[in-house]
């Protein structure tokens with residue numbers, strides 16, 4: 001037994017890995033100033049749920065350096081063993097040397113899972129989380145991608161800057177032409193982000209020279225734009241977790 005921890009900028013997810021599958025995923029807010037004790041008690045609560053006496057080995061893919069520091073301290077003070085996933089981990093793809101090692105661990109684990117899901121060496125991966133990312137693996141090489149603002153952050157910024165707009169429940173309207181402020185906002189944001197993602201994908205397909213490259217997607221906000229996208233082939237809600245699992249089980253290349 002071990003746990004997979006996917007630390008994003010909004011949430012960190014703890015996946016319980018048992019019998020080579022992700023049995024359950026818990027979501028916690030990523031709070032940069034959260035104390036080591038708070039992390040400890042969150043993890044201890046999961047232990048209690050699963051009748052475990054101690055926190056098992058942790059596999060951590062994080063894009064939040066302050067969380068890494070907290071986990072490292074946790075390891076030292078509480079004797080918890082852990083492995084941090086980074087560009088040197090044994091993935092089943094290689095990373096284009098021009099990218100170097102400065103690439104988010106979240107992108108790496110998504111790429112690992114995405115290649116396995118499509119069973120191909122070519123795949124485009126979309127993630128709608130704090131940021132909206134679109135990355136490409138071609139011939140088993142992670143060649144790069146695009147980082148755009150996230151859906152939630154964009155909505156918050158719009159509301160903060162437009163005096164008459166307020167928080168709206170975002171639901172995909174039937175038509176792009178909204179006739180109330182709420183449906184117009186939902187349209188602009190959801191069809192707008194779907195268009196952003198589709199536009200990036202079609203440009204990437206042209207650059208790669210392969211129109212039928214499979215496109216998989218994930219991220220906490222993906223369910224909001226999935227139906228509005230013409231380019232996304234399949235959504236896997238826990239793709240990041242699957243990527244960590246593959247790394248643990250297969251040990252990569």
Ligand SMILES: Nc1ncnc2c1ncn2[C@@H]1O[C@H](COP(=O)(O)OP(=O)(O)O)[C@@H](O)[C@H]1O
Nearest residue numbers: 008009010011027128129130131152219220221
């Ligand atoms: N089960 C859930 N509980 C709370 N928020 C969720 C859940 N599923 C999706 N979300 C949404 O997902 C967003 C975070 O997406 P996520 O992919 O986890 O981002 P990140 O990896 O950048 O932390 C949140 O803004 C939240 O609105």
Ligand SMILES: CC(C)(COP(=O)(O)O)[C@@H](O)C(=O)NCCC(=O)O
Nearest residue numbers: 008009063102103104106129130131
């Ligand atoms: C693009 C991201 C912000 C996406 O983060 P997320 O939406 O998953 O929280 C993250 O992958 C990142 O911080 N990348 C940059 C990595 C670096 O320059 O080291």
